[in-house]
Amino acid sequence: MNRGKSILALLVAAxxxxxxxxxxxxxxxxxxxxxxxxxxxxxxxxxGSVVYRDGGRQITLVPDWSQDQxxxxxxxxxxxxxxxxxxxxxxxxxxxxxxxxxxKGNAVAQSTLLLLADLRAKRLLGHAEAxxxxxxxxAESRRxxxxxxxxxxxxxxxxxxxATPGNALRYVRxxxxxxxxxVRENLVNGLLGDGRRLFDNQLFPFSPATAGxxxxxxxxxxxxxxxxxxxxxxxxxxAARADAQEGDxxxxxxxxxxxxxxxxxxxxxDEKLPQAANLEVRLYKDKEEGGRSESAWLKVFSGGDETELxxxxxxxxxxxxxxxxxxxxxxxxxxxxxxx
Numbered sequence: 505m506n507r508g509k510s511i512l513a514l515l516v517a518a519x520x521x522x523x524x525x526x527x528x529x530x531x532x533x534x535x536x537x538x539x540x541x542x543x544x545x546x547x548x549x550x551x552g553s554v555v556y557r558d559g560g561r562q563i564t565l566v567p568d569w570s571q572d573q574x575x576x577x578x579x580x581x582x583x584x585x586x587x588x589x590x591x592x593x594x595x596x597x598x599x600x601x602x603x604x605x606x607x608k609g610n611a612v613a614q615s616t617l618l619l620l621a622d623l624r625a626k627r628l629l630g631h632a633e634a635x636x637x638x639x640x641x642x643a644e645s646r647r648x649x650x651x652x653x654x655x656x657x658x659x660x661x662x663x664x665x666x667a668t669p670g671n672a673l674r675y676v677r678x679x680x681x682x683x684x685x686x687v688r689e690n691l692v693n694g695l696l697g698d699g700r701r702l703f704d705n706q707l708f709p710f711s712p713a714t715a716g717x718x719x720x721x722x723x724x725x726x727x728x729x730x731x732x733x734x735x736x737x738x739x740x741x742x743a744a745r746a747d748a749q750e751g752d753x754x755x756x757x758x759x760x761x762x763x764x765x766x767x768x769x770x771x772x773x774d775e776k777l778p779q780a781a782n783l784e785v786r787l788y789k790d791k792e793e794g795g796r797s798e799s800a801w802l803k804v805f806s807g808g809d810e811t812e813l814x815x816x817x818x819x820x821x822x823x824x825x826x827x828x829x830x831x832x833x834x835x836x837x838x839x840x841x842x843x844x
Contacts, residue, residue: 543624550653551653554617556695564580576614605770607702615694627685635684645664647663649695673688707823709817709818717730720837727840761833766829768824782804804825
């Protein structure tokens with residue numbers, strides 16, 4: 505290698521080294537640009553509730569670990585102040601959905617709880633006393649989240665300030681150590697708006713399509729559905745016997761209609777239900793290798809005009825289900841009876 509090439513190689517190496525140092529300079533956290541700073545950490549089951557406030561609006565998450573140590577049942581209260589009545593919607597205009605009130609939280613509610621239990625930031629800016637809080641909209645923040653503990657210790661509070669350019673990060677202030685951090689903007693996305701992102705509309709803990717057997721009680725009769733695999737071992741269907749070689753399309757329609765049943769909204773927790781259900785569904789999931797068998801049930805009570813009351817092992821509390829969805833299941837059942 506001649507002298508010119510040697511000098512060029514040294515210059516390239518020096519440039520690469522300088523670029524690495526320039527892009528990997530330690531910030532206030534002592535880590536690289538993608539380093540995460542622990543803001544606080546607590547066992548999720550130590551949290552009695554999560555309270556989110558944004559001005560006059562409040563959303564509360566109350567986890568219950570009593571029946572499942574792996575996944576809590578989260579009750580969400582998203583009641584909003586009464587709004588002034590507005591003008592009726594114009595023809596063709598979308599009607600504003602009614603407030604959800606209180607309901608069971610979904611996977612977004614669970615992930616929000618876990619993220620707040622192990623809160624991490626992208627960067628620590630420093631102690632609040634050493635910073636100009638107004639610059640970050642943290643001097644008098646009316647938007648914050650609190651972790652309220654089951655053992656009665658003082659709650660942990662996190663105030664939200666303004667977002668950074670590009671809206672990827674947001675300034676926050678924690679009162680546990682009175683410091684300011686930068687966190688991801690999507691940290692509490694599920695708590696924004698009316699809480700609809702937290703709403704669990706499922707009636708079963710698993711999809712009916714994954715069940716091995718379904719039992720349906722209606723009008724004094726019980727219908728059994730077994731999920732069977734065809735001769736080619738790929739095509740699945742629903743049959744009246746477990747040893748059937750192929751599925752019955754009418755039974756497949758019933759199973760698909762059941763899978764479409766969803767909670768429209770939650771009724772008050774103390775809602776009184778009729779003694780007898782008009783429709784009962786029980787799902788049984790085959791035991792997987794190394795796992796456990798699962799089951800679930802649903803009861804639907806007739807009597808509503810647009811929705812009917814229902815209760816399931818997954819919801820634990822009464823819910824409203826659209827009448828048209830229930831009628832589709834009953835219609836498929838009647839079609840089967842006529843055919844047989």
